[in-house]
Amino acid sequence: MIKIEYQTQRLSLRFFLLMLVLFLFQMSFGLLIATQHVDPTLLAGIANFNILRAEHTNLGILWILSGFIGTILFIGPLLSNRELAAPWLIKILFYALMAVTLWNVATQALAADGIAGWWLGQPWFQEGLEYLEAGRAADLVIFIGFAILAYVVLRTFPARRDWNEIHWGLAMGVTALTFVWLFGVFFIERLDLQEYFRWYVVHYWVEGVWEVIHISLVGFLLVLMFKADVKSVGYAVFWGVAMVWLSGLIGNAHHYFWIGTPEFWQFWGSLFSALEPLPLVFCFWHIYLDAHQDKKPLENAPAFYFILGSVVLEQVGAGILGFTMTFALTNVWSHGTWVTPSHAHLAMFGTFGMLGIASAYYAVPLLRGVKSFDQRLGRVAFWLVLTGMLGIAFAFAIGGTIQVFLARSMGLSWYGGQIFPAMQFFKVLIPLFGLVFAVGAGLLVYDLLTIGLREPSTEAAKPHPRTEAAPSKGWRSTLRGTEASLWLMGMWIFGAIITLGLLSFNLDSVAHGDPTIPYIFAGIGYPGLLLITLLFVWRFLASLQARPVAATAPSDTPALLAAKGA
Template sequence: MIKIEYTTQRLSLRFFLLMLVLFLFQMLFGLLIAVQHVDPTLLAGTANFNILRAEHTNLGILWILSGFIGTMLFIGPLLSHRELAAPWLIRFLFYALLVITIWNVLTQGLAADGIAGWWLGQPWLQEGLEYLEAGRAADVVIFIGFAILAWVLIRTFPPRREWNEIHWGLAIGVTALTFVWLFGVFFIERLDLQEYFRWYVVHYWVEGVWEVIHISLVGFLLVLMFKANVKAVGYAVFWGVAMVWLSGLIGNAHHYFWIGTPAFWQFWGSLFSALEPLPLVFCFWHIYLDAHQDGKPLENSPAFYFILGSVVLEQVGAGILGFTMTFALTNVWSHGTWVTPSHAHLAMFGTFGMLGIAAAYYAVPLLRGVRTFDQRLGRVAFWLVLTGMLGIAFAFAIGGTIQVFLYRSMGLSWFGGQVFPAMQFFKVLIPLFGLVFAVGAGLLVYDLLTLGLRQRAPAAADLPFRQISAPRTGWRSALKGTEASLWLMGMWIFGAIITLGLLSFNLDTVAAGDPTIPYVLAGLGYPGLLLITLLFVWRFLASLEARPASQSAQQMGGLAVARES
């Protein structure tokens, strides 16, 4: 039985398990509000849409953070070659996270009754700011929790002169995770100023801090899984982090366009937001290089499936769809419509959620002492959640295009019911694709929660991929760099079509009532982008599946390499 080298790594297991439970509940809230889109009267007055949506978004943030914490606690000793500092603080952090989760769930309902718990000019129970609904009491505990995480991780690291780029990336990430939160701790009466600082938290967390942590964690997981050279991975991490901060700091201005800030932000926000996909392209390319460096079959295919999904959906959701809607001339139409959640779902779940699931698939078998496990469930779950999420994004995007034309161009009434019938078909698609996603989510949660209970003797299904000998031709042939770059170029071509479609709403013919151009461009761009994404992931994994079997492959062989790095 494979054993964990550092005892304190086991503290990460509770965070992974919490991540899975919260993910399951968040998905169920998402299904419920998707059905409410179809029938707005469902549970009206009992569980209103606005409350359930706040539960859905808050649980999404919490389970992703739980996955981040679990991953950092698991790899921290491997990076540092010693036990985690202050394990008692980590135990406290877990219970604090539980309290915050319960607090968030219980206090969202207070919004319906207008209860904020005002004291000394601050809403202590519930504040109602989107994504930051928890009150001041929760904010203080969250700040303490982030400070604990930063202190434990940095204290665990070796002396600073021995740090590599991954140490620096994680240290910058957890420090910024703590201090950027301060911008959301204090309530300000002026709405424009409150929104200004709210976006500091929301944007810098996701498009700055979280991406720094994401790049660093992906880099070290690649070191573990592919025995990649830690210096080469560190080089990629360095440039990824540098470009994230270069583009993300000023790129935050694309949130300033319509909240009363000076007009010059429209230029600078558009310019630097357009640069934000650059580090994502870099991350996308590096995973190709690392995955193809040694030609060996994967030892833990579900873990790599979700890492690949994380990086590809980061490119598509955060990069391409983020690019299409953050120019001032496109954002004026897309902002606050269904076009936005198309980008947000792919970016949040795809980039950060899939990374946490990938780390769990790597760490949980080790933490549970499982030498081999049936990897088919994880692979099937991956394809279901990937297909379901791409379908959800498609329904949001096309429905949002109709919404933009009728609501923004034609000025039809949203609340009067004039826009609703035109979007009804796509409102139905969301719970349908949501069911596909839910089946995959249920499978992966069941798989990871019961790994220790289902351990058995190795079988053919447990082997990395299927390890069958077959000619590597056609779809199964080795994926060359030139072909990978063509797939990437194809994604960006469809992204350009989507961008032109949003820009076309500025045309006089569209304003006069002819939606042909934006509808045709959206009808080409969104299905094309999502289909090429699905095909590329299939092609990438098929090329790895056809690798010749390795006689000496062991299920978790990457740990020794991590110790040498």
């Protein structure tokens, strides 16, 4: 029976289970608001769209944070070769996270009635800022929770002279997670200044905090799964973190374009936003090198599937689709339209959500002492959520292109419903693809919640059905660096086509009512990008399935020894 060496690692299990429950609720809110897009009268006056959307957004942030915390607590002792510091504080952190979650859900509706609970110039119940709706009371609890996490991590880590790049990445990440939050704690009356500080939290969490934690966690998970060299992974983590901060800090300015701030931000925001995909390319490349370095068997298929999905959708959603819409000349059209959630869904769920799920698939079997488990459910769930999310992004993107032309170029009314008939087909596609996603999400949540409670058959517990050691050819052959580069280049070519399509809205012919050029570019770019993404993930995983299968189920012992070699 596999055993956990450090008992405080078991504290991470409650965070993974909370992550799964919140994920289900967030997905349910998403399906409901997608259905309300099709029929705006659904639950009108009972559960209005704006309230449900806020619930959907906030729960997305909370379940992702829960997954991050669980992963950090699981790998912390492995990085430090000792138990987590102050386990009693970790228990307080868990209850604080639950309290903030319940507070968020309970107080969203207060905004509809104008109830903010003002006292001493601060909105204590609800402040209504997008992504930061919770009031001051929740803000303070969140700050204390982040401080606890930073304290536990820094106290657990060894002396700084013994840190490697992964230690530094996580230490900077959890410290910044705490202090960046302070920008959102105080109410500021001036709207433009308020937006500055709001985006300090929202954007810097992504570019200066979450990305740093993401790169560090991906690196160490690859060390555990493939026994990769810690020094080479650390080198990739160092450059990934450096480029995230180089591009992301000033790249935040693309949020300033249209809020009354100085015009020079349009140049600097466009320039550094264009550099933001660089660390994402680097992250993708290092997962390719680590996964293919020694052709070892893929022991825990679901965990790696979701790690790969995290990095690839980070490249596509955050990198390519983020690149297409953050220039001033494209953002003027895409800002506030359906084009934006196409990027946001792939970036948020793809990058950070899939990492939490991957970590759960690695950690939960070990925490429950499961010697082997049925990996088929996890693989099927991955393909369903990946396909569903790509379909949702496609529907948002094409529907958003129609919205840009009719609303921004032609001046038809969104709120008056003048453009709804032209977008109705894509409004229907979103809940349809959402159902595909929901089936996959339900499978993976069921799978993770019941691992260790089900008796897997001998055949089902095998990591992969392929057992031959002979080299495979064709689609299952080893993925070479040159081929991977061509796949990556193909993604960026379609991204360039999408960018040209958004730029073409600046043409006089489009302004005079001819949507041919942007529609052609969008009709080629978006389906091409999402299809090549799906095919590339299939190709990548097929190349790994050609490896010989290990004789035993995943074991933590060699992985931990590799990690201790840091």
